[in-house]
Amino acid sequence: MKHVLEVADVVKRYGSKTALDQVDVHVKEGSCFGLLGPNGAGKSTLMKLMTGILQADSGMIRAFGMDTRHQMSEIRQRVGYVPQEITLYEKLSAVQNLKFFGEMYGVNGAELKQRIAHVLEQVGLSDRANEAVETYSGGMKRRINLAAALLHQPQLIILDEPTVGIDPQSRNHIFEMIRGLKKEGLTLVYSTHYMEEVEALCDDIAIIDHGSVIAQGSLHEILEQHADQAVYVESDYITEPPQLSSIKRASARGRGWVLESEQPLHTLRDLSQLFAEAGARVHALELVKPSLDRVFLKLTGTALRD
Amino acid sequence: MIRSIFIKETQLLLKDKGTYFWLFVLPILFIVMFSSIFGNAGTTTYTIRYFDADGTKESRQFMDTLAQIKGFELAADNEKSLADQIQAVRDGKQTSLLVIPQGYSQRLLGKGAAEVELHRDAAEDAAAAPVAAVLDSVTKQYQEHKLRVALKGTGQSQTGIDALLTAPIQVKDIKENVAKANPVTQIVPGYTVMFVFFIMITMIHNFLRDRDSGMVSRLKGTPLKAHQYLIGMWLPNMMVVLVQSTVLLTFGFIVYGLHLGDLFAVAAVIISLSICATGIGLMLSVLVNSVNTGVAIVQIIAMGGAIVGGLWFPYxxxxxxxxxxxxxxPQYWAQRGMQDVMIRGAHLDGVWMTILILLAFGLAGLAVATASFNRFAAKAKN
Structure with a gap:
């Protein structure tokens, strides 16, 4: 499949601090690409390099086959960027803000008016369009922040943590918008430190930590490659992890144990047999669904939200 | 895109109540206040406080002579004793006291010289000086009268006496521009020029707002060019200064009868002043790191320039x-340009130097702002 965005060997430093180190990322056309990592991992820096707001110290970024170092003007017309900060003029209404951002991308007149009406409908704020943004809730501001990046009908949308600190209603609106945009064939790059958002929205993922991509691929590929299979058991019979040859590692979770195993079905069978023979009462005995949280923990030794 | 930024910035300026206060309400308050205090300086009446201890026809005649002099009025406090009134002068409670001593009439009609006493507070010499001057003038009138009587006694004709008493040098007092020059022509343009420079605070606020909110970074991700952003942000402030100057001068014209002179020349001075103030403002906006630093620098420029540029006191x-x-x-040149037109009747050809100097200040500010913009943008919140 054709790549809309290619990031190759990109290095970015702030003084002596290396924010991104030899980063390689490839985003397929029409996909939603998730950048997952904790705060300060380098996600925002990478996004700003993609949009030309920052310049890389070395490496290459190509969007739509064009080099960002030389053809940024053409690229900007095709890219919509939603920054992490809510960058709106609070004293102006949503319509005034959207008009301003639309004109920044060269959209004017009746066409802009029509597009503003459309995006306001998409974000569910048509009824408050003429009220000052300062009267909006945080979630509503985030929705307008996103809408402002859609007015010039970009082919690639880069969203930097668009759901930080918002209410469930606004989060759902944003999720629905993203699904809708993807359905329309747009390519999206979505950064977050919420694993469940990536799992819900993204086709491909890059996990970033300390400025490096530590895993990349489809959700299935990453889980297949990095997530250990495990069994969860909860029983009054065991106060310590059971000693079975099939169990590689055990860790406590809640009132039970997560038992990592290369042969989870064998482990399940052995545990069933053990509890049956002992006549023990079992509260839970199940296969653990692999998660990005566990992948991140495995790869970095820390939890994603630490 | 310049138009879009211009419209957006104008909308924000119009919604900001602080703009109206700093640029319109406060200068009008200053103009009203200082015009009320100094506006009647040309028609000040001096009060001569006196104590007539003689109480004769001759002493009253002397006081009547004083009372007829324009600009002076007499005041006697009959309830206080002479000693109390002299003490009041010593205590600094009144600036002077004219005393006609007992025996004045006798001496005047006799051969000796009659005396009047002027007690005055040495610390308030300037305030008492006009009273001393008018007394000197009145005593000279008495001297002239005495000479006339003496010369007439020697058989001189009236024409001969007039010729003899005419001073060999006559000072011809010709007040140029008297019809136009008054405290209002100092106060109204002075405070207009002073408050024009406060637009720089608004500019600094707005630039740092964009820098620190992430707006500058976001706009870097759009096709907008640096010069378009700068021009778009600059022009609305220039427009505000033009409106501000027009409002303040019109206020002076309507309320205080300020003589504006050649409107075309005044407009040229105002336009160059607006380029000057906003050009320097643009430079400060991209150079300062914080609003507090910016406001401090603007105060120094606006207040310092007002003092040394002759906006508060005549240069x-x-x-x-x-x-x-x-x-x-720039304040000196702006004030000079305005007064050249308003007081001295200058036209465009008479204020070209002012216009050139103000434009030079403004263009230098714009050049520094343009050269420093990348540094400003690099500091923008990401």
Whole structure:
């Protein structure tokens, strides 16, 4: 499949601090690409390099086959960027803000008016369009922040943590918008430190930590490659992890144990047999669904939200 | 895109109540306040406080002579004793006291010289000086009268006496521009020029707002060019200054009868002043790191320039060294340009130097702002 965005060997430093180190990322056309990592991992820096707001110290970024170092003007017309900060003029209404951002991308007149009406409908704020943004809730501001990046009908949308600190209603609106945009064939790059958002929205993922991509691929590929299979058991019979040859590692979770195993079905069978023979009462005995949280923990030794 | 930023910035300026206060309400308050205090300086009446201890026809005649002099009025406090009134002068409670002593009439009609006493507070010499001057003038009238009587006694004709008593040198007092020059022509343009420079605070606020909110970074991700952003942000402030100057001068014209002179020339001075103030404002906006620093620098420029540029006091009354420093301030040139047109009747050809100097200040500010913009943008919140 054709790549809309290619990031190759990109290095970015702030003084002596290396924010991104030899980063390689490839985003397929029409996909939603998730950048997952904790705060300060380098996600925002990478996004700003993609949009030309920052310049890389070395490496290459190509969007739509064009080099960002030389053809940024053409690229900007095709890219919509939603920054992490809510960058709106609070004293102006949503319509005034959207008009301003639309004109920044060269959209004017009746066409802009029509597009503003459309995006306001998409974000569910048509009824408050003429009220000052300062009267909006945080979630509503985030929705307008996103809408402002859609007015010039970009082919690639880069969203930097668009759901930080918002209410469930606004989060759902944003999720629905993203699904809708993807359905329309747009390519999206979505950064977050919420694993469940990536799992819900993204086709491909890059996990970033300390400025490096530590895993990349489809959700299935990453889980297949990095997530250990495990069994969860909860029983009054065991106060310590059971000693079975099939169990590689055990860790406590809640009132039970997560038992990592290369042969989870064998482990399940052995545990069933053990509890049956002992006549023990079992509260839970199940296969653990692999998660990005566990992948991140495995790869970095820390939890994603630490 | 310049138009879009211009419209957006104008909308924000119009919604900001602080703009109206700093640029319109406060200067009008200053103009009203100072015009009320100094606006009637040309028609001040001096009060001569007196004590007539003689109480004769001759002493009353002397006081009547004084009372007829324009600009002076007489005041006697009959309830207080002479000693109390002299003590009041010593205590600084009144600036002077004219005393006609007992025996004045006798001496005047006799051979000796009659005396009147002027008690005055040495610390308030300037305030008592006009009273001393008018007394001197009145005593000279008495002297002239005495000479006339003496000369007439020697058989001189009236024409001969007039010729003899005419001073060999006559000072012809011709007040140029008297019809136009008054405290209002100092106060209204002075405070207009001073408050024009406060637009720089608004500019600094708005630039740092964009820098620190992430707006500058976001706009870097759009096709907008740096020069378009700068021009779009600059022009609305220039427009505000033009409106501000027009409002303040119109206020002076309507309320205080300010003589505006050649409107075309005044407009040229105002336009160049607006380019000057907003050009320097643009430079400060991209150079300063915080609003507090910016406001402090603007206060120094606006207040310092107002003092040495002759906006608060007529430039001619300032010490020579201060006058010399004032020449390097845009405020001096702006005030001079306005007064050249309003008081001295200058037209465009008479204020070209002012216009050139103000434009030079403004263009230098714009050039520095343009050169420093990348540094400003690099500091923008990401």
């Amino acid at each position: 001619e009354l300032l010490p020579k060294a201060v006058q010399w420093i004032g020449l390097f301030t």
